[in-house]
Amino acid sequence: MIVSIDIRRTAPAALLCLFAGCGATAAAPGADAAAGVSVTLEELDVTASPLATVRVAAAARTYAGGRGEANPAQLEAAGAQNITDALRLIPGVQTPVPNGPASGDFAQSVGIRGLASRLGGYATVLLDGVPLSSAPYLQPELSLAPVSFGMLERVDVIKGGAAVRYGPQNVGGVINYVTWPIPSAFGGQMRLRGNLNGSDRAGGFLNGQSDIVIGGSNSEGSGLALLYSGNHGPSFRPRSNQDIDDAMLKYRVQLTPESYVDGRVHGYNASAELPGPLDQAAYRRNPYGSTNAYQSYQGSRIEGVARYVNEFDGTRYFETTVFDLSSHRAFALSNRNRDTLATQFDLTPRNYNTFGIEPRFSVRSDPFGIPQETSIGYRYVREDADEKRLRRSFRAGSVPFPFPSVPNRDSIGSTDAHAVYLDDKLTFGALTVTPGIRVEDVTIGRRNNLNGFRAQEHYTVPLPSLRVGYAATSELFLYGNVGRSFGSLNFTQLPLAASDQKLSPEIATTAEVGARYTLGGLTAEIAYFRLNFDNQIEFDAIRADFINVGRTLHRGLETGLRYDFASLDPALSGLGAYATYAYTRATIQDGRFAGNDLRLYSRHTGTVGASYATGPWSFDWFGYAQSGQFADEANTAVPSADGRFGRIPGWVIWNARATYAVTPESRLGLGVVNVFDRRYFTRASAEDNGGIFAGPPRTLYVELRTRF
Numbered sequence: 001m002i003v004s005i006d007i008r009r010t011a012p013a014a015l016l017c018l019f020a021g022c023g024a025t026a027a028a029p030g031a032d033a034a035a036g037v038s039v040t041l042e043e044l045d046v047t048a049s050p051l052a053t054v055r056v057a058a059a060a061r062t063y064a065g066g067r068g069e070a071n072p073a074q075l076e077a078a079g080a081q082n083i084t085d086a087l088r089l090i091p092g093v094q095t096p097v098p099n100g101p102a103s104g105d106f107a108q109s110v111g112i113r114g115l116a117s118r119l120g121g122y123a124t125v126l127l128d129g130v131p132l133s134s135a136p137y138l139q140p141e142l143s144l145a146p147v148s149f150g151m152l153e154r155v156d157v158i159k160g161g162a163a164v165r166y167g168p169q170n171v172g173g174v175i176n177y178v179t180w181p182i183p184s185a186f187g188g189q190m191r192l193r194g195n196l197n198g199s200d201r202a203g204g205f206l207n208g209q210s211d212i213v214i215g216g217s218n219s220e221g222s223g224l225a226l227l228y229s230g231n232h233g234p235s236f237r238p239r240s241n242q243d244i245d246d247a248m249l250k251y252r253v254q255l256t257p258e259s260y261v262d263g264r265v266h267g268y269n270a271s272a273e274l275p276g277p278l279d280q281a282a283y284r285r286n287p288y289g290s291t292n293a294y295q296s297y298q299g300s301r302i303e304g305v306a307r308y309v310n311e312f313d314g315t316r317y318f319e320t321t322v323f324d325l326s327s328h329r330a331f332a333l334s335n336r337n338r339d340t341l342a343t344q345f346d347l348t349p350r351n352y353n354t355f356g357i358e359p360r361f362s363v364r365s366d367p368f369g370i371p372q373e374t375s376i377g378y379r380y381v382r383e384d385a386d387e388k389r390l391r392r393s394f395r396a397g398s399v400p401f402p403f404p405s406v407p408n409r410d411s412i413g414s415t416d417a418h419a420v421y422l423d424d425k426l427t428f429g430a431l432t433v434t435p436g437i438r439v440e441d442v443t444i445g446r447r448n449n450l451n452g453f454r455a456q457e458h459y460t461v462p463l464p465s466l467r468v469g470y471a472a473t474s475e476l477f478l479y480g481n482v483g484r485s486f487g488s489l490n491f492t493q494l495p496l497a498a499s500d501q502k503l504s505p506e507i508a509t510t511a512e513v514g515a516r517y518t519l520g521g522l523t524a525e526i527a528y529f530r531l532n533f534d535n536q537i538e539f540d541a542i543r544a545d546f547i548n549v550g551r552t553l554h555r556g557l558e559t560g561l562r563y564d565f566a567s568l569d570p571a572l573s574g575l576g577a578y579a580t581y582a583y584t585r586a587t588i589q590d591g592r593f594a595g596n597d598l599r600l601y602s603r604h605t606g607t608v609g610a611s612y613a614t615g616p617w618s619f620d621w622f623g624y625a626q627s628g629q630f631a632d633e634a635n636t637a638v639p640s641a642d643g644r645f646g647r648i649p650g651w652v653i654w655n656a657r658a659t660y661a662v663t664p665e666s667r668l669g670l671g672v673v674n675v676f677d678r679r680y681f682t683r684a685s686a687e688d689n690g691g692i693f694a695g696p697p698r699t700l701y702v703e704l705r706t707r708f
Contacts, residue, residue: 061516064432064469064479065161066092066173066527066558071154077611077620079655079671079701081195081209082149083108083177088624090157091558091582092529093175094601099277099693100684101143101331104242105231106270106299108145112159112172113531114554114586114601118686119143122172122487124162128179128264130305134327134352135383137415137444138491140169144329146268146301148246150191150211150229153180159558160512160529161481164421164436164465165377171485171508171533182225182250186216192704197236199677199697207233221254235275236696238290242272258313263306272297277337277684277691279643287679287694291338294345294400299329320359327352334400337642337691343393344688345400350387356380371427376420383415385491410449413491417442423465430471438463440486446494455494459505461486475519482511493537504535521567523560530555550590552598558582574613581606588633596635599685602626602650616661625652631683643691644683651680651695666706673699 068090070080080086082105084095094117095110102109102119110125111117119141125132127147133140158166159173166174180189193209208231215225231244245268252262276292303325310318330349334342360377389409392400423436440463445456465483472478487506514527531554560580565572582605586598597603604627611620627650630636639646657671677698684690 061477061518062469062471063158063161064434064467065481066159066512066514066529068093068157068159068560069154075154076659076669077609077657078607078622079620079657079673080149081193081673081699081701083145083147083152083155086149086152086155087157087175088605089580089607090155091560091580091605092159092556092584093157094605094626096600097680097682097693097695099682100686100690101274101297101333103274103276103693104235104240104270104272104297105148106145106242106244106272106297108142110142110172110175111601112157113529113556114584114598115172116598116600118600122169124166124168124170124172124174126166126174126176127266128305129176129321130303130323130325131354131356132177134301134325134329134350135354135385135415135491137168137381137417137442137488138383138385138413139350139352140487140490143331144270144299144301144327146246146266146270146299146327147177147179148211148229148231148244148268150209150231151179151227151246151248152177154178160510160527161465161467161479161483163463163483163485163510164423164438167419167438167440167463167486168417168442169485169487171487171506171510171531179248179250180213180225180227182215182217182223182252183213184217184223187708188212188214188225189705189707191706193701194703195699195701197697198672198700199236207231207235215250217252221252221260223252225250236699237275237288237694239273239275239293239295240290242270244268244270244272259308259310261306261308263304266303266305267301269300270298274331274333276334277643277689277693279337279691280639280641282338283643283681283692283694287681287692288697291340292334292689293339294332295334296332297330299327301325301327315364317362318360320357322357324355325353327354333689335688337689340397342400342689343396345392345394345403347390347405348387349390350385353384355382373425374423376422378421379417379419381415381417381419383413383417385413387411387413387492407450409496411446411496412449413444413446413494415442415444417444432467432469434465434467436465436467438465440488442488444488444491444494446491446496448496451497453495453497455496457489457494457505459486459488461505461507475517477516478513479515480511480513482509484509487537489537503537506533506535506537508533521564523562525558525560527558528556529558550588552586553589554584554586556582556584574618575611577608577610579606579608593633593635596633597630599630599632600682602629604650618659620655620657620659622655622657623652624655626650629682631685644685646683648682649680651678653678653680653695665708666704669701669703669705671701671703673701 070086070089074089075086087093087095087110092113096117109117109119112123115122156176162174163170191211195207211229213227217223227248229246234241248264248266250264254260274295275290276295282291305323307321328351332347335344336342358379362375364373390405391408392403392405394400394403418441421438425434441460443458447454463484467481470478485508489503509532512527512529517524533552536552562578565575588594588596607624609622629648631645636645637647654675655673656675659667659669661667680695681692
């Protein structure tokens, strides 16, 4: 969603974005823009009043590119328990069953438009505009995804047309997680949720989530808020306990009516047991069992963000954001998917430090009677990393811990990355044209401490873009865009010894056309996209190494429909329905697998849902479906005995929820996830101990939400 605001003195478009708390936020209970409203990724107008009071309206239809959001009402209606559930609400976005190293709420896998949905490496993922990954160049994947679902008010996704503003690794779009804003007056909200087993096919489990927002602002707009989210307890498999604590202090200091400083201090800590994958035989015996007794995970992150904004006279705008983050994550993994076969046990700690600064300046003008909004920005990012692998080797069937750990990998990495961009939005009546260019200059290196070998790569890549939007009528908006995106080799893809194999950076050209229609209670959208990917890098499970699979081609269609029946008949007030559908075809164009599907994506995905509210009651019914997938580029159909390869069947699940307003400020909800107890799974093929990971069985939950 985009924010639209009445203006007298307006900041230029495309201002408060990337590292600035991006993403539209409807106010939390008692919150408004005086407390520092988070804004969308692009095209914001801001009323420059002493309290910066804004009127937030639905204007997503005017963004010239594919876009989607999951807002608070939608997340609640779908019974979303985690970010994986939230992202499934958006057409074209796929999130697999948590698997491999990402088999808990501490990590995240997401793929957009057929890009491999493994640890989110092909999308720019942001938290209030700041990179969520430990290092956006060195390590863009999300084996540590340091934000809890309970911290988020909404999720905003740009699927195309964003390459100039954001990077690197934006071929899969931009995902921005938006945290709850600072309340305008002292107050807040709290959510308590308990999840328990509702299936006779899985062992008993009870998982609890608790979230709180508390804070306030003064009359000038300065304020503080404390956010906390905790996730504790086991999941539906043995050895799946996790303990996650997530805390954030948000602040805003109003310096003058036109300028302010805001930001946050954020700490995240997670520890978890990892039940591990299953082979075919173990899955047939008990899909919700575990044959690994020793695997575990630990991760943490601390970050500070500060942003200075000055709106000047409303025709100029200046912003500078600084962020500094430090993160650590460590897996303890065996090399087989059952302890009786394991012969190695690895501890793999990694540490990252990332510093970034981004100033930007924008100006609104109308030379020759053509209104335009010109923005120029620069970003510098410095990243440092170290990673080790400590290995225990032993006889199959032995307990690993009496055996000594031997370092067999020890390396450090660094990145110096500069990016500069320029774009200019030109308005010709109902037509807007936005040309732009981004230039990435990246130096990335790795040193093997065990043998002294050094590897370094340097890239200077121009990334042009063009977006066009046309308001054909007050109900119909048409758009199209084309652009290029870039992804450098990351830290772990650089070699550790001299090798004939040389990987090339990933370059992609994306194009899309689409339309949005709004009339009465009906909102509808359709988009066609085409993505040409050069030199895509994939992990080859057979060679146990990264390779360029060559060119890949992604194309598809995305649709969404929502209808409020009150516009048809007032007697139907409170009744609404919606549906989404996405068709994606992503194929390899070069090499021995030419013509095959890429791994771990579904050609067909969709959602359908209905909501009804009457008096203090509300009822929701939600369904999600996806078609089959392949676990490897060879498109192996027959299941392998170890569970790593073979076709992954499609599946459908249904969720239901009923909510009762106990008081005007408190609501009690009861729900069921996977109502019909559908059994489904995915496969992990890229890890030594890969195999089958089951999706959650029927789960019951009770939830209390209250405002104060």
